[in-house]
Amino acid sequence: MNHPVKTLSQLRPILLGFRKAAGLTQAMVASHLGVTQQTYAQLEANPEAVSVERFFKVLRVLSVDLMLTQSDQPQSKVVENQKGVARSAKKPASAGKSRDKDGKPVTGPATKTIARKAALSALSSGRAAAKKRENW
Template sequence: MDYAIKTLSQLRPILLGFRKSAGLTQAAVAELLGITQQSYAQLEANPASASVERLFKVMRLLNVELRMSQASSAPGSGPAQTDTSKLQRQIPAARKVKPPSAPNRADRAPKASSSKQPLGAITTKKKRENW
């Protein structure tokens, strides 16, 4: 069955429906993608914030394909006719501009190092999943 998606808010219920119709849990999809269940839950909760690449990986896994088509419109409400003579104006050639010269290193003020930490400070890096 085809579903027309016209707003980003429609992605969530459609992805959820395809996952459930495939008989998969979030944990199962996450395992197949090689990520944590929490990461997949975040994607499914807000797919509009996910990259297109990640959405395609999920769609491929769920055996869902993306089709794009021009939306049909009512008769007579097609795109307005445009005067193409205005669109075909010549754009003047770009002028080459010499960038301003950079000051010598000696002229630059030393940068304060904000990466130094007091002895004994513990730093933790959040693990980032690369998928």
Template sequence: MQYPIHTLTQLRPILQGFRKSRGLTQANMAAYLGVRQQTYAELEANPAAASVERLFKALRVLGVEMVLSPAPDTQPEPVQETVSQPARKVARQATTTEKPKKPAGDKASRPARKTTEPQREDW
């Protein structure tokens, strides 16, 4: 059976459905992928934020094939090249010769804080 995906929000229930239909838990999927259960849970909760490589690895474990095909009766959307605000700011700074001023509460003057953020896994 095919499941066309038209929006990124459709990825989550489709991933969950394939996982459950194979009788796998998130912990099982994490074990197959070599990551923690929480890491796989994050991917499943927000697959749109995952890299294509990570998504493909999960789909491979699930035995799912991704097929791309042209949508019927649609015109391609025009691609507009835009420069983001941060890129414009960097470009402007690169063309000026004066040294940028440090804001009054610069992080370099503050003592470093320990973060309790969990370590990211590379998979």
């Protein structure tokens, strides 16, 4: 059976369905992958955040083939971001530029200083806490 995937949010129910159709538990899939059940549960809950390599390993365990086909429909100018929210494909002119406390664009050496301060602030507030990762 074919399962067309048009958005990343469709991956979760499809993976879940393939795993259950194969009669496997999360623990069984995790065992085949060499990871803990909790690690696989996180992947299954948020498959759009996993690397392509890991995604293919899961597909192999589930005996699922990935097939890409060309659509007859023209591509839209609207794209979906990682949270599933549609946005314009064109970035605003100010995107990615550092700004000072008054919201004015900052250029030159001050830009690096602001970026460093933001990174240090994130580290000190615990927002950038390192996660333990498993190699698989």
